[in-house]
Amino acid sequence: MSEALFLSNDALRDLVAGLVAAGTAVIGPAPAGGPSIPGLEERQPPTAKGIYGALEYREVRDADELALGPGMPRLSLKQFFLPQSETLFSWKQRGADVEIRETPIAFNPRVVLGAKPCDAAALEIVDGVMDWEYRDELWNGRREATTIFALACAVEDDHCFCPSVGAAPDTVKGADGLLTPITGGFLVQATTAKGEAFLAANRARFAAPPAGGADEARAYREAALARIGENAQIDAARVRDWIEHHFEDPFWATLGVRCNGCGACTMVCPTCHCFDIVDEEEGVGCGTRRRCWDTCQAGKFTLHASGHNPRADQIARYRQRINHKFAVYPLKFGEVLCTGCGRCVRTCQMGQNIGEILVAIDEYAQRTGESGDASAATGPAAGAAP
């Protein structure tokens, strides 16, 4: 980690203005735009830090738009690397021939200021699948064009569980540096060469930390660590072991019946990366092929042309989500496909709580002290009531 520098609130304004003037897109958490959602406040009681979903990551023109404090943006950073819908190429029919217009795979420089550490970490986790033998140029092009400074998190609410999945409120995984709020601004540290290059290129905006600044930052992070310690905690290795050995278990049915298959959890998830590829005609004989977010919770996701469906019910589909995140992905790519951000818990209309589900599995695995015996199939107590 580089030496700590100070970025005052005033200098932040200049930094953003300078970046924008130079053609670098600045992305960060900001109050959600667009129409307000009627009744949101009644349906979703404010957390200690405000209403979940009141913020969103978006491109800003001015530092005053940024909300670099508490609050969890309703969608993760995923959309800036794997857009909800993107053009893979365009095509035009010319008689019997087809003309293809490529989608550029070079991207303009961007900087993210104030990424949630869990959202930045998710990008590095998803790199594993995006680079698996075949390199996804669109994902990687955006990754390379983007410098990310995470904002040390003060813990959103009871649904955060990042330490259980190998992260922390101040993790710099997937980020190029870390901002920690202190009086009058932020303590800034670069953690990658890219982050250091960014600090060097904008050196005039940064100052030496004020006296006591480092202590203040440390106290902030320690308070967050203490706070997250009160939330759900699991042993991810033990949970993985149980899941790997209990593909057939009545426990999955207790979860699956409480899922209506809406897929909202997969949309808000920073690590869910499944997609569909579809053609959109934009006139006669021309159109685009697009990649769009998809969800493993939808029945058609795996439906064969013959009518056969390997995951024919919601029980199988819910099991797939948990299995993929906590057993398959670690096996394939060495990491749990979850950052503990808690968005799926806050979003689920059925009250599914992934933290509680993992705790239930972990307690069961611990209590029985077994992992490989699928015959002891009584399953964890599905106490994960909302």
Next chain:
Amino acid sequence: MNLYQPQLATVTAVVDETVDTRTFRLEFKDESFAGAFSFRAGQFGEFSVFGAGESTFCIASPPTRRGYIECTVKSAGKVTAELREINVGDTIGFRGPYGNWFPVDEWTGKDLVIVAGGIGLAPVRCVIWNVLDRRAEFGKVTIVYGARSVGDLVYKRELEEWAARDDVTLVTTVDPGGETPDWTGKVGFVTPVVEQASPSAENAVAVLCGPPIVVKMTLPVLGTLGFAPDAVFTTLENRMKCGVGKCGRCNIGPVYVCKDGPVFTAAQLDALPAEF
């Protein structure tokens, strides 16, 4: 260009195999791609009709025939319906080859028993021609092929060609009720016909492909005939979008059919969760 952008190919031949199944021959437009293109028996590709989208089909022609690829498609959904409208001279897209392959090179000197049902003959047709084009390298070749009815048999001219060869044993069958008055093959389901044909498992491998029910019923029969689980090969075709391990839908437990498959041995299938 990104990896989801297909190569353009010209349709140079179309054969109507049955009322709902067609075989397309494709030649790549880009000469440098065509020159460098190679694949192994059992690999698949993403074929696209512009405006309808992409579908996953195995390459049904053998790697020993260069200059073109073929795929055999049964009408079932959006893309396959559009393919019905495609004719010689039209342009379609192709991405691939993807996935693993049948280890044909490891089978030299062995007898081959090939069992297929319905459209399941398409992926193994690639193996059959691959082997017949290198005929001297392999032992006995036995093919058992069944379809619902005589009208549902694909590659009819090739079936005649194989039947006429003295270095291939071909057994064809149709489901009871699917025969015609002039049908000279067997009448019965594929599984019992394999049992009757009773091919020797000694120094032999079996290749099996067909509807899930045919695979499910025939696997134990091959076991009874003495084929070890690692000497029985099949190919799975889960729904796919990307074909390259990214889109997240074809996995069976920890196995991604597009990258770790589509070719699996019976031993490998046994180790997978029952979700395919």
